[in-house]
Amino acid sequence: MTATGDQLGSLGIGAARARRSRFLERSFRGTTLALGLGLILLLAFMLIELTTGAWRAFSAFGLHFFVGTDWNPVAGRQSFGALPFMFGTMMTSFVAVALAVPIGVGLALFLNQVRGAFANPLAVFIDILAAIPSIVYGLWGVFVLLPWLDRIEPFLTNTIGRIPVVGRLFDGKAQGPDMLTAGVILAIMILPIITAVTREVIAVVPRDLREAALALGSTRWESVKMAVLPYARSGIVGATMLGLGRALGETIAVTMVIGNTPQIRASLLAPAATIPSKIASSFREASSIGLTRSALLGLAVTLVVWTFLLALASRALVRKTEQLVGDRLLGEAEPETGSMGVVP
Amino acid sequence: MSDAAGALGPIRGARRTKDLAYRAFLGMCVVLAVTALGAIAIYVVSRGFSALSVNFFTKEPAGPLDPQAGGIVQSFIGTGIIVGIASLIAIPLGLLTAVYLAEYGRGRTASWIRLVCDVLLSTPSIIAGVFIWSVVVVTLGRFSAFAGGLALVVLMWPIVARAAEEVLRLVPQELREGSLALGLPRWKTILRVVVPTAGAGILTAIMLAVARALGETAPILLTSLGNDYINTDPMKPTDAVPLRVFVDARTPVAALHQIAWGGAFVLLLAVLLLSIGARVLHARQQKRLA
Numbered sequence A: 001m002t003a004t005g006d007q008l009g010s011l012g013i014g015a016a017r018a019r020r021s022r023f024l025e026r027s028f029r030g031t032t033l034a035l036g037l038g039l040i041l042l043l044a045f046m047l048i049e050l051t052t053g054a055w056r057a058f059s060a061f062g063l064h065f066f067v068g069t070d071w072n073p074v075a076g077r078q079s080f081g082a083l084p085f086m087f088g089t090m091m092t093s094f095v096a097v098a099l100a101v102p103i104g105v106g107l108a109l110f111l112n113q114v115r116g117a118f119a120n121p122l123a124v125f126i127d128i129l130a131a132i133p134s135i136v137y138g139l140w141g142v143f144v145l146l147p148w149l150d151r152i153e154p155f156l157t158n159t160i161g162r163i164p165v166v167g168r169l170f171d172g173k174a175q176g177p178d179m180l181t182a183g184v185i186l187a188i189m190i191l192p193i194i195t196a197v198t199r200e201v202i203a204v205v206p207r208d209l210r211e212a213a214l215a216l217g218s219t220r221w222e223s224v225k226m227a228v229l230p231y232a233r234s235g236i237v238g239a240t241m242l243g244l245g246r247a248l249g250e251t252i253a254v255t256m257v258i259g260n261t262p263q264i265r266a267s268l269l270a271p272a273a274t275i276p277s278k279i280a281s282s283f284r285e286a287s288s289i290g291l292t293r294s295a296l297l298g299l300a301v302t303l304v305v306w307t308f309l310l311a312l313a314s315r316a317l318v319r320k321t322e323q324l325v326g327d328r329l330l331g332e333a334e335p336e337t338g339s340m341g342v343v344p
Numbered sequence B: 001m002s003d004a005a006g007a008l009g010p011i012r013g014a015r016r017t018k019d020l021a022y023r024a025f026l027g028m029c030v031v032l033a034v035t036a037l038g039a040i041a042i043y044v045v046s047r048g049f050s051a052l053s054v055n056f057f058t059k060e061p062a063g064p065l066d067p068q069a070g071g072i073v074q075s076f077i078g079t080g081i082i083v084g085i086a087s088l089i090a091i092p093l094g095l096l097t098a099v100y101l102a103e104y105g106r107g108r109t110a111s112w113i114r115l116v117c118d119v120l121l122s123t124p125s126i127i128a129g130v131f132i133w134s135v136v137v138v139t140l141g142r143f144s145a146f147a148g149g150l151a152l153v154v155l156m157w158p159i160v161a162r163a164a165e166e167v168l169r170l171v172p173q174e175l176r177e178g179s180l181a182l183g184l185p186r187w188k189t190i191l192r193v194v195v196p197t198a199g200a201g202i203l204t205a206i207m208l209a210v211a212r213a214l215g216e217t218a219p220i221l222l223t224s225l226g227n228d229y230i231n232t233d234p235m236k237p238t239d240a241v242p243l244r245v246f247v248d249a250r251t252p253v254a255a256l257h258q259i260a261w262g263g264a265f266v267l268l269l270a271v272l273l274l275s276i277g278a279r280v281l282h283a284r285q286q287k288r289l290a
Helices: A006-010 A015-061 A083-113 A119-131 A132-159 A166-170 A179-204 A206-213 A219-250 A252-257 A275-286 A289-323 A329-332 B013-051 B056-060 B073-104 B107-122 B125-140 B145-170 B175-181 B186-215 B218-224 B241-249 B254-289
Strands: none
Touching: A015 B107, A015 B125, A015 B145, A015 B186, A083 A119, A083 A132, A083 A179, A083 A219, A083 A275, A083 A289, A083 B013, A083 B056, A119 A179, A119 A275, A119 B013, A132 A252, A132 B186, A132 B241, A166 B107, A166 B175, A166 B241, A179 A219, A179 A289, A179 B013, A179 B073, A206 A219, A219 A289, A219 B013, A219 B056, A219 B107, A219 B125, A252 B186, A252 B241, A275 A289, A275 A329, A275 B125, A275 B254, A289 B107, A289 B125, A329 B241, B056 B073, B056 B145, B073 B107, B073 B145, B073 B186, B073 B218, B073 B241, B107 B145, B107 B186, B107 B218, B125 B218, B145 B186, B186 B241, B186 B254, B218 B241, B241 B254
């Protein structure tokens, strides 16, 4: 196919025209290739810009940046320890995953089993959740979810709060913004992606296996336990990581409900701050001050590293499920998600 | 099906209980998901709709004494400018990247580009904001709609590229072969045959990217900052609907909260119309080409 020009020549079309055609072909191809490579350059530029910018803070504070608990941009007493933000980010994301994964897997199993009038609207419903902008979640979180949870939280404190160890998560009587609210909002936000990826993974599990289990007289639960989950397990872990990556980086909705108080408290009912919420609330002061700016970029680099690692791991795990099941044999069984849905 | 005594024995006792628990769990998941979506939709629609008025769409914010008399026209104009700048840059870039991936891309280069697309898609949007803030805003010493647009380009480019690639791949191979057999060079085949056939599908890729860009808050906050007044200079701080919702929601003034709900409602409506529209078009396209 690369010999288009020569073919034209052999058809008796003038050599000059053939040369021109070859030139146009090459420049068109070259342009599209250049833009593809441009995308790679963009990512490279982004990573270099963030890491070189953050270098000053990393080299000035070293390990302190990751284990220190004080964040003070005041000139002369500058000190940047990002641990409270890392803590807040992780706690809220773990809450989100703990809530969203069981529900997401349940939804995926439901959608996989129930075909007919109800399943399709439900799938669309869940995809709609993915399209809602985070600012809308944030607004709803502040004015609706936060007051609701404030009413439920005393109950949690009095019940689960009494249990040793686990109880510490629901200690105290904090009203207002807290990590629990942020976690619940995040759970709703990552539910669609966990459901979609899990669905995709479950769809590749051969139907015959389940049908065989059912034919042997197993219940629905037994067929799922024996024929679906063993295959889907690593895919579900992959979906979890993808959801976790989303939760870690969510900014606006979390900023609105978490209270932006950098502190390390075990209780989910306490306000906290996350890496993105810190960036979003202090970039203005940092625009002119060198070291503060560098420290904010350091926060960004930390976040990028976390999400990259999670994305790569989840990619590998979802692949593993597909291979486990026997590669492309069942390619046609995939639901129509892909890039048109929510899955990157 | 379940009452027949099969090889595993009759379904009674613990087996039955477990199965019932499993079914109940699935039901609960569905109820929870539908409740969450329902609760969000009901609040945004009921509170947001009552905030809409002629002033809401035509006036700048009024003073704190009578916020109800004001509107957020500067946010609508600003969103138009910022998303417009982003679309002008990201759509051509994304489409040409998609052409490379779908038409020319085989081998290692293409799979690297695809990997980079996926990495960019899974990068938190605030990172795009921090990046442009550090490169453009700090360097120029000012927040601007232009910087906001660039931050959105980082988000939109990979979306357009991947979605359009998928659409181009739906075009039957026979069409390409037919066109090449008639002596049309590759580039003409792509521009005259493949792209027009994909037509509406390419529109869906664009709609998805615009829908995403409309609702983004964090990257615009870091780059365009916001503005209480109408600004049409792309080199100055500019407001946007999500920014206005964010700012108004954080004030203690109840009337401004009302305006925030109104903004959220309009935003949600626009984003959902675009993404549902894209979905419908895509389904139709798939049926047409299948």
